Amino acid sequence: MIDRFQIRELQELVGNDLLARLKIILPYVPNSGLDHPNDIYEREYLVKIFLSFSGQDILSKREFREQILCHISEKEIKYLADTLGINSKLDFKNLISKISGMEWGNNENSKKFLQFFKLPIDFLPSPKKELSNIESLNKPYVPFKILKDFQIRIFEKSMKKIENPVQRFIIQMPTGSGKTRTAMEIIAFQLNMNPGKSIMWIANSEELCEQAVECFKDVWSHIGNFDVDVIRAWGSNDLVIPTRSSFIVGGFSKLNSTFKKKRELAEKIRDDLVIVVIDEAHQVIAPTYKRVVETILESNYKSHLIGLTATPGRSDILCSETKDLTDFFSGEKIEIDSGEKTVFEYLRDKKVLSNIEKDPLITDIYYKLSEEDKKYIENYFDYPPGLLKKISQDDARNLEIIKKLKYECELNKKVIFFAGSIDQSKFICALLNFMEFGAEHVDGSTGKDRRRYIIEKFKQGQLNVICNFGVLTTGFDAPKTDVVFIARPTMSIVLYSQMVGRGLRGSAIGGTNTCKLIDVIDNIEKYGSPDRVYDYFEQYWGTNE
Structure with a gap:
């Protein structure tokens, strides 16, 4: 009508x-x-x-x-x-x-x-899904699920470190190799060894928090020895004091605001903590995040601190920050022992990581940088938001993007599209819908129910493309992704690895043998060569035989 x-x-x-x-x-x-x-x-x-x-x-x-x-x-x-x-x-x-x-x-x-x-x-608005503040998990009555051999070795090395008092260390495993699952095995084992005690998991997004809860529930259902509580402390859920063994999952922003108002909560919780885990640990040296962790660990001579990351530094060139991160975790790092092979070769051979098929989209469009742009790059080592907006509004470039997306959609491929701005993500999504392909858009302002609904549609194969800006780099697991399409120029190795990582899960862990990576390559004055970022990940790519 x-x-x-x-x-x-x-x-x-x-x-x-x-x-x-x-x-x-x-x-x-x-x-x-x-x-x-x-x-x-x-x-x-x-x-x-x-x-x-x-x-x-x-x-x-x-x-x-x-x-x-x-x-x-x-x-x-x-x-x-x-x-x-x-x-x-x-x-x-x-x-x-x-x-x-x-x-x-x-x-x-x-x-x-x-x-x-x-x-x-x-x-219609997306269906609401209420997440309870506290969820009780009963001890398991199902068979044990074993870790893969390389994950078992990470587990064993971690257990050995935890034998010593007040240990700090990082577990570094490439995106797609199961670092969350491995960490949950460590957590569940430590809870079994310390009845009545608790473990806290801290992450920077609601997606990562809920992903941790779901993974813990799965692992505990196989190896837990007693009933525990899961305590959610993010979004609208407030931090509460455990009354028995608990897995406490907190968002950095929620914990920061909570401890500012009620520092005594940290004091009451910390005495019963045996481990504090920081997901995406490279972010922990940001002042707000660091303050949260230090509040939890202050005068706490019992808790171990474990960081999880796929990338050991915030950037390859932010040397001082990488050193700060190393120092924060006492210079201790546990990683996969791959023998004479690189860790990526090793994991590809095991089909844990998929082979990456590179298919760059070279635009040959020239973008001149202003003096302000150059100053921003020198200070922040990435492209400024204004430049990203300008590039993403270039419809000659967008036309090439939409043609490439059409080709993949006609092959019924499942594509995650990373845009350079919210407007570009919405625009590309709308064009795809105009062409009668299934596409949805998400960004940081998308309601959690709507975002959850869209991601579920994508996982179930009801969408060709999920377009996004500023989200889905972490806390998003869709193993059957066929194509990762990166239209956002970046000089950040961490950000780039997070985007690429959405397509790295191999067939041995429910993913694909091969994932196509489409990078939009532009000619940006002085900084146009993508070699610095791409060469850093050369081991990821491997061969496409």
Whole structure:
């Protein structure tokens, strides 16, 4: 029924700026169906553009629901009112007010509203999933799941260190090699050895926190000796004091704000902690994160500190920060013993890591840097946000990206797309939907229920592409990813490794034998060569035989 809107209304809904942009790019987009640029002003295309570019939240706005209702007849609105259980004898104006004012959510009336207007069910808000503050886990009654041989050796080395008092060390394992699972085995073993005690796991995102909970629950269900509690301390869940053996999972930001207000909580919890684990440990030397860890460990002469990382430093060139990180963990590191092979060769041979098939997209587009850009790069060793925004708004570049994505989608590949900005992620996602490929967008502002829903759709094969900016680099596990598409230029080895890592899981751990890596390679003045970042990861790639 959106097609009942006047053309002028549809143009206003889409927006003149977007229409001007699409008028240039859409005629060159494969599958667009446009014979002439001005075709986008026809009702058919305006409706399609609106549905593709409007976003999932458009119907959550009462004003828009009112606008739709104004375009149906009195007979139709009375029928809709009866369907929704609203008194259809009210006059037209009151019916619009009553129907548009109903609660919009994942409920039957909202579904009926969408069905009446023949709109996709995806316009509904995502189902909410409440995570309890405390969850009790019963001791297991299922067979033991063993670690892989290289994970067992990491486990044994860690146990040996923990035999000594107050140890600090890092476990470094490449992305995709099961460092979280290995760490959970250590944690579960230590809890079994210390009944009544607790272990704290700290991470910097909700995804990483919940991933840790799920992994612990799985491992404890196989090797736990008694009932324990899982305590969630992130998002809306507050930190609580354990009453028995517990696995406490906390977000850095939540713990920081909690300890500022109630430092006594740290004092009450720390005495019963046997291990504190820092996920993505290279971030721990940031002042806020470091303060949280030091508060937990202050005057604590019992707890061991374990860091987990795939990359041992925050960057290859931030030498002082890498040294600070090393010092923080007493210079102790445990890593995979791969013999004469590199660790990546070793893990590829075991099919733990997939082979990477490199397929660079070379744009040959030249970007000149301003003096401010150069200064930012010198200070922060990565490209400034303004430059990333400029590059991501380049529609000549975006056109090449969309052509490449079309090719992969037609092969029914499952693609994770890393954009250079939120706007680019939304724009590419909308173009894919316009071309009738399944795509969704997520960023840091996407609600946790919506994000969880989109990721689950991707895992179940209901999406071709999941587009994102600033998220999905960690705490996201979709082993069947076929293609990692990086359209975000970066000089950060840590960030780059996190993006590439989403496609590294091999067939031995439920992933794929080969994952394609598509890098968009630009010619950026002075800093355009990707060799510094890519050469650092040369061992990841291996051969594509």
